[in-house]
Amino acid sequence: MPLDDLYQEIILDHYKKPRHPGRLEDAQVEVHHYNPVCGDELTVGLRLDGDQVAAVAVEGKGCSISQAAASVMTEQVTGRPLGEALDQAEAFRRLMHGEGEPDEELLGDGIAFKGVARYPVRVKCALLGWMAFKDAATRAVTDEEGRA
């Protein structure tokens, strides 16, 4: 498989210029996720506004696949209803595991990661940002329910 199929231009672009980088100042929750295989690390900050994803940011270090996938995640979910963002997360998980036909509408730039599915070691890297987002969302919702 040619290298360009794995490292598509969109991936390299997100890796070199991550969207929504850094710590979210008024984060509702912040989670830290770690991939022991690569040593990739991400801190994902999230703020919900009702059932909308108001803001999300990622501070991380690690391989290009993990950092680019997390950047795509921030772009995909920002301003979306939480339910839709979780559908996007599921669509990306299915893409990585080669389940069914890719839903390009839900995936957005995430479709560029299609080639990663053929490198099992790198799938964990690609999923790290989305796993962190789902974790943050669950905690944010639990917090809100606790307060209600």
Next chain:
Amino acid sequence: MTTVSAPLDVAAVRGDFPILERRVNGHPLVYLDSAATSQKPAQVLGAMDAYYRRHNANVHRGVHTLAEEATHLFEEARGKVARFVGASERATVFTKNVSEAVNLVAYAWGLRNLRQGDEILVTEMEHHSNLVPWQLVAGMTGAKVRAVPVTGDYLLDLDALDGLLGERTRIVAVSAMSNVLGTVNPVAEIAERAHAAGALVLADAAQAVPHAGVRLDTLGVDFLGFTGHKALGPMGVGVLAAREELLESMEPFLGGGEMIRDVDIDRFTWNTIPWRFEAGTPNVAEAVGLGAAVDYLQGLGMDRVRAHEVDVTGYALKRLGEIDGLRIYGPSEVEHRGGMVSFTLGDIHPHDVAQVLDADGIAVRAGHHCAKPLLRRLGVQATTRASFYLYSTTEEVDALVAGLEKVRRFFA
């Protein structure tokens, strides 16, 4: 009289390794991951094949011809390995790998001898296999694990060693050659100081036996572990070589077949060494393969193997040192290191480096190399490691350098 031996005929050596004819992703394989596992010569594959085709039977059990032959081949392999590492045959135990060899010592010696407050001295550059078994028995006995620090020059801090060696130090467990830095540690000197302080010494020689031919007797250590698959042999067979009277004093580690003399429903008596420590049917074909690997290495001469690796490693240090933004972790003097170079290339993650190199058929290791405390000490998440062996060439180093230039362009 000293004789200067002719350099290794690398082209002839390469001809013995069938896998080196492979192409990977359309390119000739450039295998630079021998520190993870070496490739195997046809002589080793042939010995194992012949064992299964002609001699296979269980060992030490039957009286029939095949059982006699299998037992003879198995014990003959033990003899070859024992002579190779300077131990007695009786004190050369076949294990599964180095991890099992260290666990054997940690449990069979450590559990019986360590007391609350005793100290196990390791080093900051140990592989997890020479750390975790000690942490396990420390947890069970109340002993403490302490570590000799690594200096800024990537060497063991021998001044700190004297301060750390005390009357509570019961054993020093040290790598003879770091699998990350390549550092060759002065184990003989460490053993002398440790013995003076009343401690035993275990050398993790997973890298040092295959690449430098170190021995139990010349290092002057009490235990030495190495594994077959890094020394041209198959996976699944390792070795614990020990000082004979010490091994003789130790009680069994794993229980089962082979390691007993007599068994009743509620008690057993144990076998003599080395079989006391070899519970169950051993990996006979693998032991035979390791014996053939030892023959192969000794046929070439470990001094020539080492000299070749020094040449290739010296060339690699020079060429890699010329790459902008490339940082090498390990001693700069080739005499102080084994045949491997760990490095980082700018901010590019080692997994990305290894992935791009793989597209050109170049196999390197990327990650924490099972030495997380060391990487934490170095302040890096991961490194890329290129490692060499008797079949490695300077042309392969050139291919690596060209590959790394491509990596840099790719992620620029």
